[in-house]
Amino acid sequence: MPQTEFFPFESERYQSDFEGRHGTDLSGSGGRPLRLVDLEDLKPGTIARLSEEGWGYPPVPGTEALRAGIAVQYPGASPENVLVTVGAAEANLIATTGLVAPGDRIAAMVPHYLQIHGIARNLGATVDEIPLRPDRGWALDLDVLDRAVGEKTKLIAICSPNNPTGRVLDTAERAAVIAAADRVGAWILSDEVYTGLERDAGAETASLWGDYDKVVAVGSLSKALGLPGARIGWLVAPRAALQLAWRRHEYAVISAGSFDMAVAEVAFDPAVRPALVARARGFLASGFDKVAALVARHPNRLSVTEPQATSLCFIGLGAGVGGADFARRLREERDTLVMPGSVFGGQDFDTDGFVRITHAVAEDRLERGLAAIEALLN
Ligand SMILES: Cc1ncc(COP(=O)(O)O)c(C=O)c1O
Structure with a gap:
C-alpha cells in the first residue's frame, strides 16, 4: 500500500521559516563560517588556484x-x-x-x-x-x-x-x-x-x-x-x-x-585541517560559562547539562513551560531566535520542555540572546 502521510523535517522547517528574520539568532549549529581569504591565509595560493579551476x-x-x-x-x-x-x-x-x-x-x-x-x-x-x-x-x-x-x-x-x-x-x-x-x-x-x-x-x-x-x-x-x-x-x-x-x-x-x-x-x-579544528574549538571556549551563569541565577526554572562537544546547549525550562511557546514568545516579543526542543523529540520522547541554543556566536550576540531569555523568564 502506498504511504500517504509525509512527515516534514521539523528542525530544518523551523529554520527555513524563521532564520534571517530576527535581530538575535542563537538557533544555528554551524559555528562561525570561514571566508575564502581565511583559507588563503592558511594555504597561500588558494585563491589563485580556485580562480583557475x-x-x-x-x-x-x-x-x-x-x-x-x-x-x-x-x-x-x-x-x-x-x-x-x-x-x-x-x-x-x-x-x-x-x-x-x-x-x-x-x-x-x-x-x-x-x-x-x-x-x-x-x-x-x-x-x-x-x-x-x-x-x-x-x-x-x-x-x-x-x-x-x-x-x-x-x-x-x-x-x-x-x-x-x-x-x-x-x-x-x-x-x-x-x-x-x-x-x-x-x-x-x-x-x-x-x-x-x-x-x-x-x-x-x-x-x-x-x-x-x-x-x-x-x-x-x-x-x-x-x-x-x-x-x-x-x-x-x-x-x-x-x-x-x-x-x-x-x-x-x-x-x-x-x-x-x-x-x-x-x-x-594536512596543514589546514588541524588549524580549522583549532579555530572552531576556540569559539567554544567561553560561551558556555555565560549560559551556565544564566542557569545558576534561575536554579528552580532552568537546567542544562554541560555539553562535552558542540556549541549546542539543550536548556530545560522547568515544569509547565513549553519550549515551542517559549521560543515563539522570544521571537515575537524579544526578536530572538532559538530552537524549540520539540523539533528534536521523537514520537515517544517529549522534548517540548527544552530549547536549544548555540553559545559559539559573537559575545555580544550571545549576551543579547541570554538577556532576552532572562527577560522573558522574569
Ligand atoms: C546531526 C546533524 N547531521 C547532519 C546535519 C546536516 O549537515 P550538513 O550541513 O553537512 O548537510 C546537521 C546539521 O545541522 C546535523 O546537526
Missing part, C-alpha cells in the same frame, strides 16, 4: 584527492570507501534509503536531529526510539536499547557528538550499540558531523567506523571545519553499502559541486 562536472563520487583526504581520517578506509555528498544531509538521505525498506524497523536515539527518523518513517519503516536520559546527563538508556533492537531492525541511527545535547557516547555505550547491532545483523548509521568540536581540547571523537563491519559513518565540512555553505559532506562505508548510496546519489544530485570540492580539498590539506 574550470567548472566542469566533477567525478560523481568526489575527486580522488578529496576522497583520499577524507579516507585518511578513518583508520583502515581507502578512497573507495568514501562517497562525497551534498552535505551530510544528502549522505543521511541516500544511506537511509539504501539500507531501509518499507516495513523494516530502525532504532534511533532521541533527542536527535531527526533527519534519519523522518526519512525512515517516510519510507514506510517503523522507528523504535532509544532515549538519552536527561536525569543521567543524557546517557543512552541501555535497557531500552536492548529492547528497541529486534530481528526486524535494519539500522541503528546514532548521533555522537549529539545534536542537540552535546553528549558523546562513552566506551560502554559504544560497545552496547555495536553488540545490539551485531546481535541482529543491523547496520549502524553513525552521524558524526560534530566530530572535532570536543570542548576539552583532547582527541577528536573516534568514529564508529572500524569497530564493526556494518557501519556507515557520516561527516561534513559544516561544523568543525567551518564551511557549512560549501555543502560538502560524505559517507564512509563498506564498498557494497557505498554502491547502494552511490546509485541514489546519481538520481538525487549526480555529484556535489566542483568549486565546493576544490574548497574541501584545501580544508583537508
Whole structure:
C-alpha cells in the first residue's frame, strides 16, 4: 500500500521559516563560517588556484584527492570507501534509503536531529526510539536499547557528538550499540558531523567506523571545519553499502559541486585541517560559562547539562513551560531566535520542555540572546 502521510523535517522547517528574520539568532549549529581569504591565509595560493579551476562536472563520487583526504581520517578506509555528498544531509538521505525498506524497523536515539527518523518513517519503516536520559546527563538508556533492537531492525541511527545535547557516547555505550547491532545483523548509521568540536581540547571523537563491519559513518565540512555553505559532506562505508548510496546519489544530485570540492580539498590539506579544528574549538571556549551563569541565577526554572562537544546547549525550562511557546514568545516579543526542543523529540520522547541554543556566536550576540531569555523568564 502506498504511504500517504509525509512527515516534514521539523528542525530544518523551523529554520527555513524563521532564520534571517530576527535581530538575535542563537538557533544555528554551524559555528562561525570561514571566508575564502581565511583559507588563503592558511594555504597561500588558494585563491589563485580556485580562480583557475574550470567548472566542469566533477567525478560523481568526489575527486580522488578529496576522497583520499577524507579516507585518511578513518583508520583502515581507502578512497573507495568514501562517497562525497551534498552535505551530510544528502549522505543521511541516500544511506537511509539504501539500507531501509518499507516495513523494516530502525532504532534511533532521541533527542536527535531527526533527519534519519523522518526519512525512515517516510519510507514506510517503523522507528523504535532509544532515549538519552536527561536525569543521567543524557546517557543512552541501555535497557531500552536492548529492547528497541529486534530481528526486524535494519539500522541503528546514532548521533555522537549529539545534536542537540552535546553528549558523546562513552566506551560502554559504544560497545552496547555495536553488540545490539551485531546481535541482529543491523547496520549502524553513525552521524558524526560534530566530530572535532570536543570542548576539552583532547582527541577528536573516534568514529564508529572500524569497530564493526556494518557501519556507515557520516561527516561534513559544516561544523568543525567551518564551511557549512560549501555543502560538502560524505559517507564512509563498506564498498557494497557505498554502491547502494552511490546509485541514489546519481538520481538525487549526480555529484556535489566542483568549486565546493576544490574548497574541501584545501580544508583537508594536512596543514589546514588541524588549524580549522583549532579555530572552531576556540569559539567554544567561553560561551558556555555565560549560559551556565544564566542557569545558576534561575536554579528552580532552568537546567542544562554541560555539553562535552558542540556549541549546542539543550536548556530545560522547568515544569509547565513549553519550549515551542517559549521560543515563539522570544521571537515575537524579544526578536530572538532559538530552537524549540520539540523539533528534536521523537514520537515517544517529549522534548517540548527544552530549547536549544548555540553559545559559539559573537559575545555580544550571545549576551543579547541570554538577556532576552532572562527577560522573558522574569
Ligand atoms: C546531526 C546533524 N547531521 C547532519 C546535519 C546536516 O549537515 P550538513 O550541513 O553537512 O548537510 C546537521 C546539521 O545541522 C546535523 O546537526
